[in-house]
Amino acid sequence: MKIGLKQFWGKNWCQKNIQKPLVAFHAYLGAQEIHQSVLPLAIMSSGDNKQSQAVAKPSFSEAQACVLVESVFGLKVSKIRPLPSYDDQNFHVCISRTKDIPDGPTEYVLKINNTEASKTPDLIEVQSHIIMFLRATGFPTASVCRTKGDSITSLMSLDSGSETKNFLVRLLTYLPGKPIAEIPISPQLLYNIGKLAAKLDKTLEKFQHPRLSSLRRESFIWNLKNVPLLEKYIHALGQNRNRKIVEQVIQLFREEVETKLSDFRECINHGDLNDHNILVEPSTSASEDAAYQVSGILDFDDMSYGYYVFEVAITIMYMMIESQDPISVGGHVLAGFESIIPLTAVERGALYLLVCSRFCQSLVIAAYSCQLHPENQEYIMITAKTGWKHLQQMFDMGQKAVEKIWFETAKSYESKISM
Numbered sequence: 001m002k003i004g005l006k007q008f009w010g011k012n013w014c015q016k017n018i019q020k021p022l023v024a025f026h027a028y029l030g031a032q033e034i035h036q037s038v039l040p041l042a043i044m045s046s047g048d049n050k051q052s053q054a055v056a057k058p059s060f061s062e063a064q065a066c067v068l069v070e071s072v073f074g075l076k077v078s079k080i081r082p083l084p085s086y087d088d089q090n091f092h093v094c095i096s097r098t099k100d101i102p103d104g105p106t107e108y109v110l111k112i113n114n115t116e117a118s119k120t121p122d123l124i125e126v127q128s129h130i131i132m133f134l135r136a137t138g139f140p141t142a143s144v145c146r147t148k149g150d151s152i153t154s155l156m157s158l159d160s161g162s163e164t165k166n167f168l169v170r171l172l173t174y175l176p177g178k179p180i181a182e183i184p185i186s187p188q189l190l191y192n193i194g195k196l197a198a199k200l201d202k203t204l205e206k207f208q209h210p211r212l213s214s215l216r217r218e219s220f221i222w223n224l225k226n227v228p229l230l231e232k233y234i235h236a237l238g239q240n241r242n243r244k245i246v247e248q249v250i251q252l253f254r255e256e257v258e259t260k261l262s263d264f265r266e267c268i269n270h271g272d273l274n275d276h277n278i279l280v281e282p283s284t285s286a287s288e289d290a291a292y293q294v295s296g297i298l299d300f301d302d303m304s305y306g307y308y309v310f311e312v313a314i315t316i317m318y319m320m321i322e323s324q325d326p327i328s329v330g331g332h333v334l335a336g337f338e339s340i341i342p343l344t345a346v347e348r349g350a351l352y353l354l355v356c357s358r359f360c361q362s363l364v365i366a367a368y369s370c371q372l373h374p375e376n377q378e379y380i381m382i383t384a385k386t387g388w389k390h391l392q393q394m395f396d397m398g399q400k401a402v403e404k405i406w407f408e409t410a411k412s413y414e415s416k417i418s419m
């Protein structure tokens with residue numbers, strides 16, 4: 001599969017580097033043994049205040065995952081295959097109909113969180129409730145299945161003799177479509193994705209939950225607020241032009257973004273609308289200009305409190321990566337976002353630096369991951385090359401020139417709408 005920046009940097013290559021001590025899986029597999037990989041993942045993306053530490057990435061076999069689905073959710077598995085995952089484990093599961101389950105969906109995704117993420121059950125519960133809330137309000141998110149005990153998550157304990165490790169397990173319905181990473185993205189689809197991002201942020205303002213504060217993930221490395229935290233990892237870049245650019249972006253972030261955070265409008269961000277987390281299918285609506293429509297929004301693991309302008313910036317950056325004309329992307333995404341939530345002058349003024357900052361987050365974290373796993377360096381660097389190229393181009397053009405392109409494009413939609 002083709003992998004976008006965030007997905008690849010830290011994702012697939014981790015799976016190749018596993019040590020596999022055997023541990024007994026007491027909770028459900030009885031005397032069976034499972035392979036448990038303990039990976040020094042570069043940066044924890046789920047926990048907070050713990051950016052660099054050993055994280056036990058679950059490594060359940062397909063057979064064990066089947067037993068889990070049957071014992072925890074009471075569903076009979078007919079087919080199972082692993083799905084890519086960053087630092088958790090995902091399986092695509094097909095189930096057989098039985099007389100107890102005569103209807104309902106037949107395809108699911110089993111999600112097994114790593115040990116660190118599994119220590120924050122409140123956060124995962126809030127994320128699951130958000131997925132359900134969004135579905136109930138008409139967004140194409142998955143349904144979250146209940147366990148036999150009527151919970152939306154189940155905590156599995158693995159006892160290796162010396163220690164016990166816990167993994168949170170969830171089952172979501174499998175959504176149709178393919179990742180937008182696999183199709184050429186038209187300006188109309190970019191506009192629709194921007195609009196979707198804004199609708200999502202706006203809808204989440206109505207979401208209530210007693211543990212909503214668990215989304216205030218203060219030191220979460222992927223929150224755009226925390227760009228200065230990259231300084232801890234910047235050594236991984238060596239001494240070169242890329243490092244100088246990152247240092248300047250961090251400096252500008254401190255001077256021009258950090259000082260304005262209190263002027264931005266706060267909201268809950270999805271925070272990871274990348275080209276593998278949005279699924280599309282051929283458009284069925286006659287009134288729809290785009291050939292594709294969004295059929296799935298995935299991966300709510302990086303949700304946290306941020307700002308409207310963070311969501312647009314993150315979406316623009318991910319949509320730029322595989323684009324043949326990356327600089328033009330921002331205008332279409334911005335126009336779609338602003339059709340729902342027009343940005344204020346201060347927010348608009350920070351957009352360019354925020355997009356550059358997101359490139360820096362992904363690129364620095366990738367380089368750091370690479371340092372921890374030099375055996376994957378060559379491959380990671382090929383993937384990162386596109387990101388550096390885009391960041392350099394943004395930086396060389398400068399804020400004014402990039403903004404001119406983005407804002408003029410966004411303006412051209414205003415006249416289209418008013419016609």
Ligand SMILES: Nc1ncnc2c1ncn2[C@@H]1O[C@H](COP(=O)(O)OP(=O)(O)O)[C@@H](O)[C@H]1O
Pocket residue numbers: 007083084085086087088090109142172173174175176179276277296298299300301
């Ligand atoms: N509910 C779902 N429906 C369809 N495909 C899914 C679903 N959940 C995950 N996937 C597939 O698995 C991949 C990884 O899942 P995701 O939730 O994005 O985890 P990660 O945090 O590892 O990126 C996705 O990019 C997608 O291809």
Ligand SMILES: [Mg+2]
Pocket residue numbers: 276277298299
């Ligand atoms: Mg994902």
